[in-house]
Amino acid sequence: MLLNSSKKSSRQKLLFTALVGLLSATAPLAPAFAGAINQPISVSQIPTVYSFKVGAAKISALSDGTAALDLHKLLKGASEKKIDDLLDGDFLANPVHTSINAYLVQIGDRKLLIDTGTGDLFGPETAGKLPGALAAINVAPAQISDVLITHVHTDHIGGLVRGGKIMFPNATVHLGQPDLDFFLRDSGSGADASLKKEASEMLGPYDKAGKVKGFTGTAEIAPGLTGTVHPGHTPGSAFYTLDSEGQKIIFVGDIVHSAVQFQNPEITIIFDTDQKVAEKTREAAFKSIASERQLIAAPHLPFPGVGYIKRAGKAYEWVQLNYADWPSK
Numbered sequence: 618m619l620l621n622s623s624k625k626s627s628r629q630k631l632l633f634t635a636l637v638g639l640l641s642a643t644a645p646l647a648p649a650f651a652g653a654i655n656q657p658i659s660v661s662q663i664p665t666v667y668s669f670k671v672g673a674a675k676i677s678a679l680s681d682g683t684a685a686l687d688l689h690k691l692l693k694g695a696s697e698k699k700i701d702d703l704l705d706g707d708f709l710a711n712p713v714h715t716s717i718n719a720y721l722v723q724i725g726d727r728k729l730l731i732d733t734g735t736g737d738l739f740g741p742e743t744a745g746k747l748p749g750a751l752a753a754i755n756v757a758p759a760q761i762s763d764v765l766i767t768h769v770h771t772d773h774i775g776g777l778v779r780g781g782k783i784m785f786p787n788a789t790v791h792l793g794q795p796d797l798d799f800f801l802r803d804s805g806s807g808a809d810a811s812l813k814k815e816a817s818e819m820l821g822p823y824d825k826a827g828k829v830k831g832f833t834g835t836a837e838i839a840p841g842l843t844g845t846v847h848p849g850h851t852p853g854s855a856f857y858t859l860d861s862e863g864q865k866i867i868f869v870g871d872i873v874h875s876a877v878q879f880q881n882p883e884i885t886i887i888f889d890t891d892q893k894v895a896e897k898t899r900e901a902a903f904k905s906i907a908s909e910r911q912l913i914a915a916p917h918l919p920f921p922g923v924g925y926i927k928r929a930g931k932a933y934e935w936v937q938l939n940y941a942d943w944p945s946k
Contacts, residue, residue: 661746666753667921669941671912672861674724674841677754678914678921681717681734681776682744688713688875693892694884695877703877713875717772718922719747720868720914721756722859724839728756729763730785731857731868732916733776738815747776748784761785765838766792767870767916768854769800769816770888777819783826790823791838793846793853794831800851847872847902849895850888856902866912866923872899874917879903879926879933903933912938 665680688704688711689697704710720731734747751758764785767773769792777784799806800816801824808816823829831853832838835845844855850871857868872895878884882900889895906913907926915922924937 661743665746665920666750667923667940668754669923669938671859671866672841672864674722674859674861676723676859676866676914677721678923679719679721679734679747679750680920681719681747681750681772682739683714683716684735684739684744684772685712685714686874687711688877691886691888692875692877692884693887694896695881700877703880706880707876709876714743715874715917716920716922717744718914718916718918718920719750719776720916721751721754722842724842724859724861727762727839728760729765729839729842730761730788731765731914732767732773733764733784735772736775736777736779736784736819738771738775744772745776758784759787761788763838764788764790765844765857765868766790766796766855767857767868768793768851769796769812769820770851770871771812771815773870773916774815774819778822783822788823788828790820790829791844792820792829792831793844793848793851793855794833795846795848796851796853796855797829797831799853847898849891849898851890864912866914867906868914869902869906870915871917872902873915876918876935879935880929882933907933 666677668675668677670676688700692700701711704713717734719734722729722731735744737745739745748758764777777790800808800813801820820829832844833846835843837843838857841861842857842859844857846853846855848854854870856870859866873879874886878899882903883896885892885896903926905911907928910925912923912925918924918935919937921938924935926933927936
């Protein structure tokens with residue numbers, strides 16, 4: 618059952634208030650534990666890109682920045698003490714900066730962008746940096762052939778339109794049909810009003826231009842690249858799977874927001890549209906990904922958010938992709 622009560626609406630608003638204005642990058646963050654070191658800086662990081670290959674496809678992880686999250690307020694299914702204990706085990710303290718990652722997939726002459734970051738919606742302090750990351754690898758927004766949206770939330774669709782201008786004029790936007798209906802096309806869906814407004818502002822111009830394609834089940838987006846709807850976080854949240862020359866990577870969207878969910882997959886987050894379905898989707902995905910030793914990309918794990926999930930007893934652990942730097946040939 619989808620949660621669309623006024624209580625749920627207020628929780629969604631709390632989330633996006635927390636994401637937009639909870640903390641700035643320069644605010645002093647007092648660590649709760651001696652082992653947790655927070656290092657605020659007075660300058661922005663250099664536009665961040667990490668590129669690698671999967672088969673014949675080139676993939677670039679693109680940093681849109683970070684946002685500070687109060688996990689005490691956002692996570693469900695665990696006490697504040699348990700959250701603090703789990704964070705302390707990872708040398709972290711609440712609040713935690715979460716990465717906002719997008720991914721560029723280059724297949725032949727097509728350039729497919731998976732998610733678009735926050736755009737102007739979070740403010741310029743720590744997020745909205747995707748254009749700089751694209752520029753760092755000499756990719757202009759007009760060169761993007763397709764935009765693949767994992768789900769319709771602010772930090773994934775916010776870069777579609779900036780200053781009232783379509784950012785990717787030559788792109789077709791792909792997303793799960795249930796999200797397209799729930800947030801944009803069905804006026805009586807019960808989706809949070811602020812999210813519907815953002816969907817109208819970000820997706821609406823593309824939809825009016827006939828540049829939006831929804832899909833159900835599993836659909837081919839490009840040769841070797843498919844989208845599959847995995848509901849829970851939103852009704853139409855999607856994974857995108859690239860299979861090239863026997864190698865594979867899955868772009869998993871928001872099945873995980875915090876490292877604490879690897880140890881406790883049953884922990885959910887307040888902006889899951891359906892908490893129970895989101896939990897089941899995460900647990901099934903973790904089990905499958907770990908057993909298949911599958912490479913994944915996750916937009917909210919520490920940049921670049923690319924790596925593996927492995928079993929650790931009854932829990933799981935995150936193994937970041939090994940960093941490599943070599944000249945192109």
